[in-house]
Amino acid sequence: MSRDGFTGFTRGEARTRTASDSLQFAGAGGAxxxxxxxxxxxxLVITAMSLTGAAMLFSTAWDPVNQMPSPHEADLWRNHLIRFGIAFGLMIVLALTPLKVWAALAFPGYLATVVLLILVDQFGSMGGGAQRWLNIGGVLVQPSEFAKLAITIALARYYQTALNTTNNVPGFQVHIGALVIILIPAALVFKQPDLGTTLALVCSGCVMIFFAGLSMRIILPVIALGIAAVPAVYLFVLEPYQRERVDTFLSGLTGNATNGLGESYQIEQAKIAIGAGGLSGRGYLQGIQSQQDYVPEQHTDFILTVIAEEFGFIGAVALLSAFAFLLVWSFLAAMRCRSWFGRLAICGAASTIAFFAIFNISMVIGLLPVVGMPLPFISYGGTALLTVMACFGVILSAHLHRDEKLNIRGLF
Amino acid sequence: MSRKNKNADEMFDRRMFLAAGAGGLVWAGLVARFFQLQFLDAERYQGLAEANHVKLVMAPPERGQILDRFGRPLASQRQAGRVSVIPEQMKNPADVLNRISDLISLPEARRERLLEDIRNARRRNAAFLPVIVAQELTFEEFSRMQVHAVEMEGVDVQMASTRSYPRGRDFGHVLGYVARASGEDLDRLTTGLAPEDQRIYQEMFRHPDMRTGRQGMERFAEDWLRGRPGRRRVVANAHGRPLWELTQDPKQAAVPGKDLYITIDAELQRIAIDRFEGESGAAVVIDIENGDVLAMVSTPAFDPNGFVNGISGSDYALLRDDPRSPLYPRAHGGVYPPGSTFKMVVATAALEAGVIKPEDHIRCPGHYRFGNRTWHCWKRPGHGAMNMHNAIKQSCDVYFYEIARRAGVEKIAEVSRKFGFGHTWVLGMTGARGGLVPDPAWKQKARGEPWFEGETLNFGIGQGQLGTTPLQLALMTARIAATGAPIRPRMIGLGPNDEDDALLDEPLDPAIMERMKAGMFGVTSEGGGTAYRSGDLGLGGPRLAGKTGTAQVRRITTAERATGVRGGDAIARELRDHALFVAYAPADNPKYAISVIVEHGEGGSRTAAPVARDILAAAIRMNSGRAPSFSRRADNTATPETGDPA
Structure with missing residues (x-):
């Protein structure tokens, strides 16, 4: 049975452990x-990354003249720590949740999210030109963040049934249902408008379809078609402000302009900050660009510039390596899962985090146009941190319950 | 396990590796990009970052001092405590201001205005720029604020450079004052400059420490005093807020303005202004040997210190609406009829024209008939037979009606100009006026009427249209006392050249001047002289020679003349005549010439002459005309440099 020399274990071996583990699971000290x-x-890696985020927020709040955090920004890093504590608790709770519960909640949760997205569209409050927030009993929530988790779980649940019934690489028609599950909330989020989240939703959803076995004979033509459709999307789908960002990005790529003026100011300043960091960085609290507020949004989407300036190339590669480690570990965990639900839940959650990281980093270093997208674990922002930690909770849960077989028939 | 299921598992694993490979490629791409930015292009970006945050900010120049002839400071830069707040660092500005007001005086109205300024600064996104709360702190206030500033957020206590006039009102009219440059000031200062220089000026004058001369010598010598702004290298954040200083380039340092020496003796000035004892008037003292103005007094005066940090509307209204006009520069801008002090000019004109000899007698019956009108002598019974010497000594009006008529208006006007009348003597001040020397051409032009010979008679006793300033009268006296030698009046000892102020060197016959001096000596030192009592300087020897005068404020009506009402308590103070006195001393070896006017002082001999006597005595006693501390050589070689900023 050993067919996987690379990972050092086989599904067969994993299964042999199942019986004893299941017995423990039933016990009182199970939790x-x-x-x-x-x-x-x-x-520990996740915790270290979040603490790095707090340290970077402390750095953005630092007042180099008075040698203390400036009073009106001092709350940033504390809030981040508090939010991380809360999100950490949530992650552990989610991690301990059995797959059966996840599977049972998948479609109701999905439906609730869609309803919330519709409510946002109807009654949501505006912020930064987009309608993203919903006030539920005094708490502002961003349903588009729930959507990431909801789509992942719903897709995993969908394929659990679809693949288990066919017991084979499924046919093309199975994936149409999956596409519908992705596109309904994605369309609602796009309408807000929130280009970054839409992209993340669609991309991680598509990755799940890919892992669920959509034939390459379909994937490759669709990719080709997608590339061909870019100009049409640019002309007819994008809002003017989104088009402007793309223009700025393209002119930055082609003209390599460092004029420090106009629309590309933010990305120019970000590049200067990163470049000025050099190999080993200027040192903690020593960044020029970072300490003197040259990069707008440096505590949220552009926090990577602070890391890159103060810790240099070494710091940036360390961060990239941490993300790579999390991703590789997640993929390995997925391969050890017995259920399609667990595998695909890990794939969806991990690719959500991966797309966040890739889009954010590419945007900050000028490889992609600026779309609002936080850096997982590190950027300031409660909802995003909660989403990312919840995604990891799902991954941990699937890992912990990798030997559950989940014999569900039917959709509910 | 079915084969089909195994197929799906294999597919999943295969795709896992495919995805891992794609992810690895993306990862490598990102690392490569970081490598490009942080390794290959690092130097360029480091340069850009440096260029980003190092800013050259304006360093205002230190304004030059103004010193008197002996180097006493009249206007200087003083370090004074200043409290400012930085809006962006305050959570509750009202609270902070209340706490400041517990420590230093800060009226409610001022606090409200500050709150508005703070709100405006926030609206303009300039909340990092300090808003000045209070300046000119006393030492106690400054130390109190220093102790407590650390407890308050956004409060900054520092020493700042401000203009100060240590002698206050003594020099208000001469020096003028400085103020924050207004839009008008900027327009005036930047006309004709290159656009780039205009920008530098605008930036420089926005600096809170920067002032510009608004009035007087401060304005006249603006370029000399201002200096050149420099640039300081500072680290500034993205919002332009300076964070800290870097090492400075000495070539970029601000060049301080040059010191300006004036010829006035500050002590004599103070004694002169005090001697008026609150009366309105003016006095000008000139050094006969070289034309240095030693005192230039106009009372009442204002304290220029009140203008430096912007005078409040109510304070300014108080000065402006004061019926005694403290803002009015009487000494060089006040135009008065000279009255009898003008008689030496008329006598000189008559002698030059040859229409009378000094020994010729003219009988004074107390009045003079010309045409169908009667002109009166100040002495109603008349002086009897008068020669020139006695006519000056006793100031006989009838004698001067007659010789003025004989000499004619044109001749008197010509001689007047030789003495400096009708010319605007700027001497580095603002507000100077030239007065008026009337003649037929002027009257035709201004009034469209021919000259009436009757007006020549008024001209002859220094009344009518003739308008003179105390400064001009002092110059006239100086020329007589110098026996007709040329005089170059000046008040700028070492400073910018004043091209307007010409040499007063029209030829005057020394013999005639000697006669005038004798007449003036008679006034103060011979029996019957109109100012006999004021001739002794009280210094145990030297005497002064002078001439009294009365300037009519209003025409005396026939009815009043008949009833003998000519002044005193019988008429309102502001309608009483001005008292004038011109003099020089010592009489035998003239050194100082003076003119004094006491507004509404009525009699030259009674009120103006004692003032003139005491000022002259002080000048002699203190030797005000001794060599000044600025060297003559420096004056001659000083090139007119401008304060253009580099």
């Missing part, structure tokens, strides 16, 4: 023993 079985090395 504690499950906590003990969590992959603490991975959780």
């Amino acid at each position: 504690l023993s499950q906590i003990a079985r969590l992959p603490w090395g991975v959780i």
Whole structure:
């Protein structure tokens, strides 16, 4: 049975452990023993990244003249830490949730999210030119963030049934249902408008369809068609402000302008900050661009510029490596799952985080147009942090319950 | 396990590796981009970052001092405590201002205005620029604020450079004052400059420490005093807020303005202004040997210190509406009829024209008939037979009616100009006026009427249209006392050249001047002289020679003349005549010439002459005309440099 020399274990071996684990799971001390079985090395990496985020927020709040955090920004890093604490608790709770519960909640959660998105469209409040926030009993929530998790779980649930019934690489028609599951919330988010989140939703959804086995004979032509459709999307789908960003990006790529003026100011300043960091960085709290507010949004989407300036190329590569580690570990975890639900939930959640990271980093270093997209674990912003940690909670849950087989028939 | 299922598992694993490979490619691409930015292009971006945050900010020049002839400071830069707040650092500005007002005086109205300024600064996104709360702190206030500033957010206590006039009102009319440059000031200062220089000027004058001369010598010598602004290298953040200083390039340092020496003796000026004892009037003292103006007094005066940081509307209204006009520069801008002090000019004109000899007698019956009108002598019973010497000594009007008529208006006007009348003597001040020397051409042009010979009679006793300033009268006296030698009046000892102020060198016959001096000596030192009592300087020897005068404020009506009402308590103070006195001393070896006018002082001999006597005595006692501390050589070699900023 050993067909996987690379990962060092086989599904067969994993299955042999299942019986004893299941017995433990039934016991009273199950929760504690499950906590003990969590992959603490991975959780440590996540914690380290979030603490780095807090340290970077402290740096953006630092007042180099008075040698203390400036009073009106001092709350940033504290808030980040508090939010991380809350999100950490949530992640552990999600991690301990059995797959059966996830599967049962998948479609109701999806429907609720769609309803919330429709409500946002109807009654949401505006912020920064987009309608993204919904006031539920005094708490402002951003349903588009829920959508990331909801689509992932719903798709995983969908394929769990679809693949288990066919017991084979499914046919093309199976994936149409999946596409519908993705496109309904994606269209609603796009309408807000929130280009960044839409992209993330569609991309991670498509990755799940890819892992679910959509034939390459369909994938390749669709990619080709997608590339061919770019000009049409640019002309007819994008809002003027989105088009402007694309223009700015293109002129920056082609003209290599460092004029520091106009629309490309933000990206120019970001590039200067990153470049000025050099190999080993200017040192913590020593960045020129970072300490003197030259990069707009440096505590949210552009926080990478602070890391890159103060810790240099070494710091940037360390950060990229941390993300790579999380991704590779998640893929390995997916391969160890017995259920399609677990595999695809990990793939969806991991690729959501991966797309966040890739889009954010590419945007900051000038490889992609500026779309609002936070850097997972590090950027300031409660909702985004909560979403990312919840995604990881799903991954951990699927990992913890990798041997559950989930014999569900039918959609509900 | 079915084969089909195994197929799906294999497919999943295969795709996993495919995705991992794609992810690895993306990862490598991102690392490559970081490598490009942070390794290959690092130097360029480091340069851009440096260029980004190092800013050259304006360093205002230190304004030059103004010093008197002996180097006493009249206008200088003083370090004074200043409290400012930085709006962006305050959560609750009203609260902060209340706490400041516990420590230093800060009226409610001022606090409200500051709150508005702070709101405006926030609206303009300039909340990092300091808003000045209070300046000119006393030492106690400054130390109190320094102790407590750390407890308050956004409060900055520092020493700032301000213009100060240590002698206050003594020099208000001469020096004028400085103020924050207004839009008008900027327009005036930048006309004719290159656009780039205009921008530098605008930036320079926006600096809170920067002032420009608004009036007087401060304005006249603006370029000399201002200096050149420099540039300081500072680190500034993206919002333009300076964070800290870098090492400075000495070539970029601000060049301070040059010191300006004036010829006035500050002590004599103070004694002169005090001697008026609150009366309105003016006095000008000139050094006969070289034309240096030693005192230039106009009372009442204002304190220029009140203008430096912007005078409040109510304070300014108080000065402006004061019936005694403290803002009015009487000494060089006040135009008065000279009255009898003008008689030496008329006598000179008559002698030059040859229409009378000094020994010729003219009988004074107390009045003079010309045409169908009667002109009166100030002495109603008349002086009897008068020669020139006695006519000057006793100021006989009838004698001067007669010789004025004989000499004619044109001749008197010509001689007047030789003495400096009708010319605007700027001497580096603002507000100077030239007065008026009337003649037929002027009257035809201004009034469209021919000259009436009757007006020549008024001209002869210094009344009518004739208008003179105390400065001109002092110059006239100086020329007589110098026995007709040329005089170059000046008040700028070491400073910018004043091209307007010409040499007063029209030829005057020394013999005639000697006669005038004798007449003036008679006034103060011979029996019957109109100012006999004021001739002794009280210095145990030297005497002064002078001439009294009365300037009519209103025409005396026939009815009043008949009833003998000519002044005193019988008429309102502001309608009483001005008292004038011109003099020089010592009489035997003239050094100082003076003119004094006491407004509504009525009699030259009674009110103006004692003032003139005491000022002259002070000048002699203190030797005000001794060599000044600025060297003559420096004056001659000083090139007119302008304060253009580089």
